[in-house]
Amino acid sequence: MVDQRLAAEDGSLSLRYQGFPEGLKYIVPYPGEQGDLVAEPARRTGWRTIRDGVAEPGADVLLVGCSTSRIRRLPPQRSLVLPFRVNLLLDVxxxxxxxxxxxxxxxxxxxxxxxxxxxxxxxxxxxxxxxxxxxxxxxxxxxxxxxxxxxxxxxxxxxxxxxxxxxxxxxxxxxxxxxxxxxxxxxxxxxxxxxxxxxxxxxxxxxxxxxxxxxxxxxxxxxxxxxxxSRIDFAGADPFPGRGVYQFKARFHPITTLPTDHYRERRVYVRIEADTPRVRDFLVATPMITVDGSGRLVATYFRDAVRRERTDIAAEGPGVHATRVLDLDEFLVGAQRTPTRR
CATH class of the missing domain: 3.40.630.30 (Gcn5-related N-acetyltransferase (GNAT))
Incomplete structure (x- = not known):
């Protein structure tokens, strides 16, 4: 397991990833780019701390790469569940x-x-x-x-x-x-x-x-x-439809599915710890493919009274069960109003 913290130079936004090492390749890069974040040393946060929410994880946005069974034991407040990877399949x-x-x-x-x-x-x-x-x-x-x-x-x-x-x-x-x-x-x-x-x-x-x-x-x-x-497998993709490669492949209208390999039972737990303008900007700029309680894929966008959802980033299509837009005023209830420090 790995533990990495990324932060903006001015301290206005921070993100922390903990979990499967592959997350440093598949999960961390795109959110890091969206927030213009750079890696820095982090003090390891124990699993019990994350599970019980008894202490802050030292970041505004926490991402945990773990199994589907472990996801069920994590707090649902201000959280999302993402597939670790998705596959894009084209019928020929x-x-x-x-x-x-x-x-x-x-x-x-x-x-x-x-x-x-x-x-x-x-x-x-x-x-x-x-x-x-x-x-x-x-x-x-x-x-x-x-x-x-x-x-x-x-x-x-x-x-x-x-x-x-x-x-x-x-x-x-x-x-x-x-x-x-x-x-x-x-x-x-x-x-x-x-x-x-x-x-x-x-x-x-x-x-x-x-x-x-x-x-x-x-x-x-x-x-x-x-x-x-009869079918082309465009290979795995990250659960962030804003990535350029995802958008390019999406133009062929492939079927979005969970992987068939060992990534199928892996998930990414995302929990928002702080409610700040930078956090809201980050979420609106980063639509996600999430997984609902039945294991179906859902295109998830964010908005609030002054920030419109990114309708220019297409995530709908075959295999995506539904589209939802989360109102940040409701979603972030209970989050800190100041950036989370280490």
Whole structure:
């Protein structure tokens, strides 16, 4: 288990995460970015303190990564329960035009125009030398740019033996040049395609601006439609729909589900300890995918008399049972009116 505290430089907002180590990769980064927070040393808070609420956890917002059974023993006041991860699944039709119509007309036109301009094409490979090129020149550089020291990459040998040997690489080429790619695994006798590792050449932002990363998804969809695949697994996502990657994948209208792996029974308990303008700003800016008492996914937004919910951040869609907007004047009853100190 890990314990990390993040705080704004002026002390106006603080967040604390305790629980599964993977939370430092999947749970902490986005809220930290939203609050412009930086990590600092923390005194460990005991489980009994969190469970019984007998002392403040030393932060305005507390997040605990734990099991579903432990969640039931935590105080419900001013709290939310999030899935540790969600999966985004896309049903495939052999009619690729019908699949493309799920995307807005403007986005389809933009992709078609960029495809012609850059001469994008898909190249399939199962060659180990091509895997080495992809992993070293595409995937790792992207992970370094995105996550720095908090790498989210799969081990090289695991990627080789558990992904490439059971799937393939799809490269996006610009003329003769490979500029982006994705490592996929095929399951269910080739009926399920799982997109697992993605990269662009040398992590160069140029390939994001050109749309080459988008081409990875469109060309993978085309390959799947032409090769008998019935479902694409867009891989796991954090329970924060405001993340850019979540919003991009959502444009294809995938089904949002709980994971099928060991993350399925993990949850994130979120408790708000302070009621301040910065805390309210943070909550309104950070819509969440939550889990209700029946285990269903719910898109959760926040608002108050002066702050409107972020309707520009779409979280609804297949698999999301409902949408709710929490009134902060009601939700934060009982919270401190001053920032929580260590």
């Amino acid at each position: 039709s052999d009619d690729i035009d019908a699949m493309y119509r799920r995307v807005s007309r403007r986005q389809r036109r933009e992709f078609a125009a960029s495809r012609r301009k850059h001469e994008w094409a898909g190249e399939i490979s199962r060659d180990e030398a091509d895997f080495a090129f992809f992993y070293e020149r595409m995937h790792l550089p992207v992970m370094a740019v995105r996550h720095g020291g908090q790498t989210r990459s799969t081990d090289r040998d695991v990627a080789l033996h558990c992904l490439l040997r059971k799937g393939f690489l799809l490269f996006v080429t610009e003329g003769e040049k490979r500029v982006a790619g994705v490592l996929c695994r095929l399951d269910d006798r080739g009926r399920t395609l799982r997109m697992r590792l993605l990269g662009v050449l040398d992590g160069d932002e140029t390939h994001y601006r050109s749309g080459a990363v988008k081409a990875v998804y469109y060309l993978t969809m085309e390959w799947a439609a032409a090769n008998g695949v």
